[in-house]
Amino acid sequence: MRRTFLKGLAATAIAVTGLAGAATAQSAAEFYAGKSIDWIVPYEPGGGYDEYSRVIAPYMEKYTGARIDIVNMPGSGGMKGAVEIFNAPTDGLTIGIINGSAMITNELAGIEGADYKVADYNFLGRMVADIRVMVASAGSGITSIEQYMDNGQAEVMGATGLGGSTYVDAVIVGDVFKMDQRVVHGFNSSSDIRTAMLRGDVQAMWGSLGSALSGIEDGDHVVILHSEANPTGVLEGVPSVFDLAANAEDSDYKIKILQGWEGLSAVGRPVAAPPGVPEDRVAFLRDAFEKAMNDPEFVAGAVESKRELLFASGVRTGELAKAATDLDEATRKLFIAAIKGEI
Structure with a gap:
């Protein structure tokens, strides 16, 4: 009888522990619900990067459950904002749009202030790119x-x-x-x-x-x-x-x-989070961004305003960034010479 009673206590304790674990395990959707996300734009208000950001913000709010706060951070040809995103806290509450092509050329050429590695961003996806x-x-x-x-x-x-x-x-x-x-x-x-x-x-x-x-x-x-x-x-x-x-x-x-x-041009205008954000939050943000980019109302608005869209997934954008920066020595020298106008 005593042994049966102890077994019952043990089973109850395990069940309670399991319930407590379930209660404390928070999904990414639950994490973002009601939060505020800072969306950094590395240029002044009114430009193309700013307009793209403000147009998609309501749809990111729709699919994340969070409020999107646009933060304009101009400086150094877009590098100041890009560096801010790269060095942001890794909680997934800071994201932003960057000039992918310019940031890649700056990194390759070793421009002062290019304190980031483009391929290390957690890309949510690309809004548009130049063919x-x-x-x-x-x-x-x-x-x-x-x-x-x-x-x-x-x-x-x-x-x-x-x-x-x-x-x-x-x-x-x-x-x-x-x-x-x-x-x-x-x-x-x-x-x-x-x-x-x-x-x-x-x-x-x-x-x-x-x-x-x-x-x-x-x-x-x-x-x-x-x-x-x-x-x-x-x-x-x-x-x-x-x-x-x-x-x-x-x-x-x-x-x-x-x-x-x-990759220099195909990375285009991507939206990114800093390195180190938990994988489940990155996956959630990528999913929200893809849904926002394909939302019929958003697409119709872009067509009406003659704003080009060329979506690429976060994974694909990361592959393009890696292809443009992970170069062998001979190719890197060629690119740097071209960027510096030495050819």
């Missing part, structure tokens, strides 16, 4: 990348300042494929390059698909090469850099360089 396109002027008569490369003369490629994206695109892709071209830099803006193309002073340029669309639709420009592995729309039927590399000598090496180059 890079190489266009030739209709007046040049060039209609294909093969014609550009084998025209029997050095074609003139326009670019903005040394180390800018139009310059980096031109010299890295040009180096990979040994293009016979002359990169003329120093234009104040991409529109200035387009004006020079209309005059016939420049035959081609690199830029984002978004900024090139009007010239393509007007018939002033022809897309002859691009960075998109799965092209759609105006890019269908146009070879990508990966198509060229697949049929070239040293294919594997070329593809490795191009994957790193693609």
Whole structure:
């Protein structure tokens, strides 16, 4: 009888302990319910990064159950805010949007103040990214990348300042494929390059698909090469850099360089949490961000306001960041030379 009584006490104690454990084990959803999340924007109010953040904030609130407080933290070309996110407490209550491409180039070039490792962020996902396109002027008569490369003369490629994206695109892709071209830099803006193309002073340029669309639709420009592995729309039927590399000598090496180059722009405008946030909270935030980005009301609003969206998951964004920063020595030297305008 005594032994049975003791067994009963032990069973009761185990059951109570189990209930207590269940009561104290808090899910990520329970953690975020009613909390406040600081969303850092590394630029002044009113710009594109700020607008994207404020538009998606209500939907992040909807799917996290937390309040989103937008905190503008401009400085050092976006680095101040990026560093703030990277060094934030690891409780998952500080996230933010960053300029992924600029932060990667700053890290690679060892710019003062780049006190972060882009690949170490806990990415929730990407809001938008630039697909890079190489266009030739209709007046040049060039209609294909093969014609550009084998025209029997050095074609003139326009670019903005040394180390800018139009310059980096031109010299890295040009180096990979040994293009016979002359990169003329120093234009104040991409529109200035387009004006020079209309005059016939420049035959081609690199830029984002978004900024090139009007010239393509007007018939002033022809897309002859691009960075998109799965092209759609105006890019269908146009070879990508990966198509060229697949049929070239040293294919594997070329593809490795191009994957790193693609990552510079493909990381785009990601939303990130700092390293060290518990995995369940990261997973919860990633899920909330994906739901927000695919919310029909949010998407309809973006379409109406002509705000581009190009979602990528947190996992995929992290892969792109790693590809752009985890480089072998030769590739790293090439990228740094391009970023510093030494090619």
